[in-house]
Amino acid sequence: MLEFLTMPGHLIRRLHQISVSIFSDSVAEAGFDITSVQFAALSVLMDYPGIDQVTLAGMIAYDRVTIGGVIDRLEQKGYLTRTVSPRDRRARELHITDEGLAVQRAVLPIVREAQQVMLAGLGEEERAAFMSMLRKLTEAGNEKSRAPLRLK
Amino acid sequence: MLEFLTMPGHLIRRLHQISVSIFSDSVAEAGFDITSVQFAALSVLMDYPGIDQVTLAGMIAYDRVTIGGVIDRLEQKGYLTRTVSPRDRRARELHITDEGLAVQRAVLPIVREAQQVMLAGLGEEERAAFMSMLRKLTEAGNEKSRAPLRLK
């Protein structure tokens, strides 16, 4: 009866939903209006100023089209700038703004705290084991994703 | 550098993306056109004919609005019927059709096989441990989800 409720795919989907919910609640509670996707994008821009959209997408394992929309919204909020690259006029150079920088820095500790809440159902040792398995699974399945991780 | 790439939330998101991708590829390869959400809904309807939308949503941990759209599409494909309940005219009684039943039965073994592919990165023992932790985490975080599981 209802076999699929115990299948990996369904439980992974639920855990993802819980994870996103905890992220949103934590950030909103602190008075910020930023999604986990937007936070990830800003975080990359801090370390890689001037990066183009395809490279950014690859570094956080997002689809090119999705990133386009995310960047639209971050640009609208004034958290980053998008300019045509002088080197290659097909590409857009992305730079985080001072305001974006301030938001990322303020939100980072909240995000760190939220990670602990997500794993609250596990003991100390289990948590480490779970993280290790998560890494193995995402590495093994990377090429099966529509948006594989591509580190530069 | 890029600390969030190793955070639970980000890895869970990637695993979910991989999981959905494997599901879609497997099903499409076999010539079917059905999403994992739609398959879950059909599976519940097999065991609970005449169920209403809110109850269905609770049993698979989905949002009411999401379920509404999913049911729209399943109805359009002819996989289920939606009729006003004579007991309570606010509610809609859902029934799987013969065609929906045939599709669910044909897709089930493909879905089972896909689950193994998702966990291919882990050894036998690890797989069991991972599933156990997934269950613990989803149970512990259930109420934090926007769409908690509500079994009837």
Place this chain on the structure above:
DNA sequence: CAAGATTGACACTTCAATCTTT
């Protein structure tokens, strides 16, 4: 032709508001 980016189309997810019925 290949690559970066965008657009249109469709599906999933959530929130707020609304409508009908209880």
Place this chain on the structure above:
DNA sequence: AAAGATTGAAGTGTCAATCTTG
């Protein structure tokens, strides 16, 4: 008022097609 359902709006995710530039 409370509950089942729907709608509108915004964000995320994928696919196919297109546009511009290399």
